[in-house]
Amino acid sequence: MSPIQIARRLSEISPRAKMLIMLGGDAVFLPLCMIAAVSLRLGSVADALRTDADMQLMLALLTIPVLGVAGLYRTVVRYIDLRVLLVSGVALAVAVVLVYVLATLMQFLELPRSSVLIYWFVAFAYVVTSRFVARTLLRRGIRSGGRTRVRTAIYGAGEAGAQLAYSMAFSSEYRALCFLDDRRDLQNKTVAGLKVYSPDLLAEVVFRHEIDQIVVAIPSASSAQKRRLIRRVEGAGLPVKILPGLVEMVDGKAGVSDIREVDVADLLGRDAVPPDPTLFARNIAGKVVLVTGAGGSIGSELCRQVLSQHPSRIVLLDHSEFALYTIDHELQHAARGTEIVASLGSVLDEALVRHLMKAHGVQTVYHAAAYKHVPIVEGNMQQGLRNNVFGTLNMARAAAEAGVETCVLISTDKAVRPTNVMGASKRVAELVMQAAALRAGGRTVFSMVRFGNVLGSSGSVVPLFRRQIRAGGPITITHPDIIRYFMLIPEAAQLVIQAGAMAKGGDVFVLDMGEPVRIADLARSMIRLSGLSERTVDNPGGDIEIQSVGLRPGEKLFEELLIGDDVAPSGHPRIMTAHERHIDPALLDKMLQSLRQACEANDSESMLRQIRNLVPEYRSADEVNAEAAAGLATRA
Template sequence: MTDALSLGLLRLSRRQKVALMIAADLLALPLCFACALFLRSGNLELVTRYGPTPALVIAACTIPVFSLSGLYRTVVRYFDLKVLWISGLSLACLVGLTYTLSFLVNDSSLPRTGLLIYWFIAFSYVVFSRFIARALLHRSQQRRNGLEERNIRRVAIFGAGEAGFQLAVAMRSSAEYRAVCFFDDDAALDKKIFADLPVHHTRTLHEQLQQRAIHEVVLAIPTLSSGKRRHIIDLLHRHGVSVRTLPTLLELVDRKITVQSIRDVKVEDLLGRDAVPPREDLFAKCTFRKVVMVTGAGGSIGSELCRQIATCEPQRLILFDHSEYALYAIEQELRQRYPDLLIAPHIGSVCDATAVSAALRGQGVDTIYHAAAYKHVPLVEGNMSEGIRNNVLGSWTIANMADHFGVQTCVLISTDKAVRPTNVMGASKRIAELAFQAAAARPNTRTTFSMVRFGNVLGSSGSVVPLFRKQIRAGGPITITHPDVIRFFMLIPEAAQLVIQAGAMAKGGEVFVLDMGKPVRIIDLARTMIEMSGLVEKSRKNPAGDIEIKVVGLRPGEKLYEELLIGGEVTPSEHARIMCSHEPRLDEAELQERLDRLFLACESRDELEIQIAVQGLVPEYAPYCSMDSPRRKPTPDPQEASPTLQLAFLRIGSRKRAVADGGADIEHASMPRSNEVT
């Protein structure tokens, strides 16, 4: 009978449901008033004395009050307690007003003594009737959708706190989840009742998971540190249960916790290191109401830099990238999210001084973030001349242009692979650092140059996480280069914030590095991602598993581990989690001479000569291949190079030469256009 009643209620139209609620209230409210009089006298004397008229009058006045308070406009299945409180307060105002008027006119036809009791009984009726109706409608909705008890996901909530309480309450009206218990590592809460659910200590985790047939555990502690979060997720995974989580406190901001707040566990949750919080004073120093330029604006780091800068209300944001599509994508995103932001997109290569100069001229640029680079180690290793040209020549161009146009701050995005590099990509980034160090040491420069060095960025193009996701979706195998490879990891927004803050702290020539905590073993990351996908690793011990992890050997130039410092000399900075490293540098004249040799080697495209020239600039560079096996060719004479390359060497870093040509534009007296050197 209950099922028939609930299904009948669900089939009614919205108008019919409202009419039914009003009709029920018209019948029930007079009875509520009669009950109030009965409770007042303890017998039926007052009820018979006053008759039905007062009860009908007060009920007729109550219906409009409920209507004005929104009681009949609210969908019963999604009833909000706020509406009940407003209805109760409105009814209290009606009772108070009626009592006052009756007292002032001394009207004895209305029993004033029962009005307060009527308010209590009528409000109780409204609450219970709406909750009963909601339960019936919810039951019928489940039946109609075929969601039987066995199809509802039985969920345990990890964390008996405020967030867990809100989630448990939200699940009561969910047709998909049913909370059955809490887990918490606080022994004082063991076997207590919280939000009408039992709380179990984590030591009974395995036992309770089996007894209660729990399908999923939701981690509901937004304030949890990253290390503790990773420990708990690993613990739950070892018990073979699916794990999801609520957003962190930073992600939640002020949003209310609902069932929709539950999300899958992301790799970011497993870093084991808390994100470095930005300092507001540093974050806005070089961006607030400044003209800012980002090179490589369409890349992973560059685009996130643009997003972070846009939140600081810059005067203008100049986007510079050689990829038309990447530039278009970030421009459209920023225009949609920040319609009042002035954006100036420029297509061009950072190796092309003419294009860089055109983007800077007349703009009054205050800050440049140089994120444009080739960063994929094997690709740069197989295309040494182009990798060096883009990473070194591009950085040298940006440094010279920033100096010439009087840019206040210029920040280079570097990498931990620049420390004792075994590959050309890392070595090229170290040479780029040397170029910025040399520019910072110029006696008359008005630009503050600095460098920011960090590890791998999760989710960036070319990183392992997107690759592993793709391999898992394809059914495997996941390929790793060596079981002992370890890497430092950080989040893309965190990396962008570090870059912005470093520029604000710079005095000139510093290399900033982040305290990145403990490194992560790549094989452990792969196994975690397999578990997060609900799959099992396929191995010799478990040949029936889903995804195999296959070791393919180290790639050319790849190291087992990365470092962040060349020397041991580091000092604290203004930011608690950012260090300042004092690295060796080259005098600009010496740097110029060695760059000449490097670019002659790149012009010849002789990989051995390129490696020799790189080692001349970066003594700690130790290439993966033997320097003795190939036949060494003599280093080309700069005087015998092509006229175009000679022009490049003559003008590659000399600010004095660039400015001295009779007041000519800088682009006509600096480095050649990108299509002149191949």
């Protein structure tokens, strides 16, 4: 039987059997350790054997119960670490003292007293060596279960990286082979038994150690630092994984179970600005809050953030039963004294909205309910306009009638110089809120918060690209030059809440979305991070092709956040205020009535004509994209 087979057999036996094997081994070898100690003292084995062997056996076996009391037999052998040295040393010292005392009390004069001290050293060496040999055998048996372990290079030789390397020693999935680290004082040194290389030698390291994947293990790095680290190794043509941040790691210790795929948020996310506690709690703490579209991507995150500020009650409104059930179930488990009310219905049901406001004494409203998918709304103009425009109108009227303190509309960058019905409908919704603010005269503070795409929302390109990569491609993008702003959902929700707390009435807040992202570059990064290559004309043997399928109806190449240039800081580093045109409330009422009649008749031409009257900056996507393409050609 080979050593690996022996190790595998040992790893498969029960814990009780392993303990009995340890006891049996100690019962055999500890007396031998005593004989060895006496032999070393007297000079020969023969002399030792002539010195009352029965007494030596009894005294040696006395060590076993001492080790048992110290917990050495309850320790899981494959997880034994250097602490066993301390436990063994102390336990054996106690055993030696007991042997010495017994030998003295029993007047066993034939046994040299100094041999007892020698016995401590010999027994200590045996106990420690036997346990570490057993640990090695058991680990080898567990790892040799027929699966090939992934050969891994760890980027980051700090505390987390070292913990991860030790954890991989127990793993049947991963095998850590080396470290990469930018710190010169660590390079060419050994950490956790593995050599540390400079990242400049990445290609050589991958070839020498036959690396299968790279794990970035620097959880304390900022988002910007993580992006740099990931982009530094993604060109190796290997899958790249990452350890989460210290906050995400429950116990702050790195283990194999913490390793996850690199998410696009790791590439695009920014270091969050901690919320201003005063702003964050102002419209929520101890109050009744209504969230419309509560089961959606933004709405559900708003609910979570609102709950963190301990309102007295949260009223959830959503027309999707499953979405409502999901967020209600989640919040009920985390409520801690906050009452959660789940209401199934649409913002188009004006009677329901009014009832919710008055029956629950709503004080703050976050209106996130909207149809937002550009091609869907473009092909379903009537329903898109009814939900986004007249649903907002119902919400604004009900809020004013019920004396709600604050009402915040969640808007979009597509409302700026819109080229599609969805964007135009959200701009009309903004006009509705501006008119409501003028009518309310400050009794209810109406405001709107405008931002771009959020990572991980329903319909986001990120999960689509991931599915396409898993299917072997191709990745489909609408246009090679299309650019979008992205933000993490939690950051967007926090900024929405803070912006609403700063509102005075009719405010248009614009979130700082950071730098725009070229969608084609995002797709290429996701391909590389999966350990694959892009298939191109120059690289026909690549794994995944990126195909441009053409812009969708109403889609434009570039999104904007401001209609005009009249923008001012708000006092928050990532929130700006925009001063934009509004329509007199009486005139807006007449224009909305004309739009309602067009919707009731389901007359597409009339609906488009009324939208253009309300939003004169609304233009066709083809016209805007032609101008953008001409600008790109000129710069090229």
